Amino acid sequence: MITIIYRESFLTVTEKEQFEEQLSMEIRFCIDPSGHILECNKKGQALVEQFGHDFLKFFSDLYVDEAQNFLNAIKESDDIVTALLHDQLNELGLGTLYNGFTKNGQIILVGFCTQTLARLTGEFVHELRNPLTIIKGFLQLSNYTKEYEKYHPVILSEIERMHTILDNFLTMSLRKCTYKKMNPHELCKQLVALLSAECTVNHVAFDYDIAYTENHCNVDLDRVKQVVINLLRNAMEAFEAKNNGNKIVLRGSVEDRGYRFSLIDNGPGMDREVLKHLGQPLYTTKSKGTGIGISLCKKIIAEHRGTFCVSSVPRKGTTVSFYLPFVSPV
Ligand SMILES: Nc1ncnc2c1ncn2[C@@H]1O[C@H](COP(=O)(O)OP(=O)(O)O)[C@@H](O)[C@H]1O
Ligand SMILES: [Mg+2]
Structure with a gap:
């Protein structure tokens, strides 16, 4: 049995402006x-x-x-x-x-x-340089070995990563959302495709459990993907060692008047101190971290009028979930 030592649901829509001010x-x-x-x-x-x-x-x-x-x-x-x-x-x-x-x-x-600018720009350059180096290396390798097929997924995944980084910085500059009505079950299917590809490349086991619903949510698909990719990156970075036991699960569950999307990892989890600070923009425990990921996820979910929730048990794992309200049927 897993005991959740901490569970916080944060950022209501009214807090959004305050948060933007903080982040700005x-x-x-x-x-x-x-x-x-x-x-x-x-x-x-x-x-x-x-x-x-x-x-x-x-x-x-x-x-x-x-x-x-x-x-x-x-x-x-x-x-x-x-x-x-x-x-x-x-x-x-x-x-x-x-x-x-x-x-x-x-x-x-x-x-x-x-100082803040220099730090962000520095991180930005650093973060883009990593995938670029990998892409360059794999392109050279595939040219050399003529085994393009073999390196293709890694190259694509790294390009995808650069997109995420660029998107994160763009969203920081407060690009507006565009919403479409979408069935959460359909959304989950798209997320499964995204997650399973990433997990395969990173040698992490992936599973999903998605509840069906006839209802719809208002969704900015690119942004929700951005949230999930950020959460996935955090889970990947949290896994201390590459081993066969690392696992990520996507769960979609129907709740009262909305749908909950949860990303569950069996990584090292977070202790109370980290959880306490998690709501703050630019908070990170990583030497090369930016602390933008969670802040941005919260902001995007708040813009969807949803709620964002993190629960974690040290040495057991972390569940990060977000809830999107159903559009009321007309
Ligand atoms: N799945 C997770 N497992 C363990 N720790 C996590 C997880 N997700 C987030 N964290 C913690 O939350 C912090 C903030 O995450 P984030 O805002 O994405 O910034 P960054 O990844 O740049 O550090 C991380 O530094 C890490 O300590
Ligand atoms: Mg992160």
């Missing part, structure tokens, strides 16, 4: 020509709370001239002026990259903390 890296200010802040977004609010409503007060004596010059340059230019500024919060770090321009006599500043 953008700092936005609207200031008057003297540097007084008239408006800002939540990220900007944190600075205002600490240093007051004068933009120039964000900077220590060492950097205040640079900030003043930046404001002057914006006032004199008809174009966007960019500057890397070190405010008091990140004097030692890389600073914040601001784009500034004037609009209706006011100055609009849009900034990005370059």
Whole structure:
């Protein structure tokens, strides 16, 4: 018998905006020509709370001239002026990259903390380089051995992985969803095709158990696939060693007014501490991780008006599931 030590259902639709704000890296200010802040977004609010409503007060004596010059340059230019500024919060770090321009006599500043940017870009490049290296290697190998058939699945799977990575970063930039009515049972069949191919390539056993229903859900197919691929990647990465016992199961179950999709792995599981932090964007326990996967899954499922749930037992495995509501019959 499996005892679930922790089960959390998180992120309602109302929390979505709050979450997007958290995930967003953008700092936005609207200031008057003297540097007084008239408006800002939540990220900007944190600075205002600490240093007051004068933009120039964000900077220590060492950097205040640079900030003043930046404001002057914006006032004199008809174009966007960019500057890397070190405010008091990140004097030692890389600073914040601001784009500034004037609009209706006011100055609009849009900034990005370059540390976060640099980290994300670094991870992004790193993540794309891995599959590219594999694809290159296998193409060379297949040319050399003339056994294209043998390497074909790996190459395809790696290309698929690059798609996922690119999609994740695209979704971060808040692309809109497009929904179609879809039978969850049909959706599961598509997921089975996807999962079984991936599992075969990675030498992981795969099984499924899908309940039938006549009902439909509103689904953005690409995005739900993106969720499942992210969950699959996590399960694969969690398996400590390649051995014959590694197994992944897709379960589709009919629930009250909706359908639950569960991905079950028999990997090492997570302890309480990890589960507690799992809801936070950019939380990762991996040295090369991005911490984007789960955050993004939650966001996508919230956009589907569904719920997302993780349960895990250390040394037994993890079940990540999401519930999509049925479209009420007309
Ligand atoms: N199936 C799983 N088994 C064990 N740990 C998991 C699983 N899925 C997620 N995790 C944990 O959750 C963390 C966050 O996952 P995710 O948001 O996808 O970011 P990343 O994979 O880049 O670390 C992981 O670092 C890992 O510790
Ligand atoms: Mg992940």
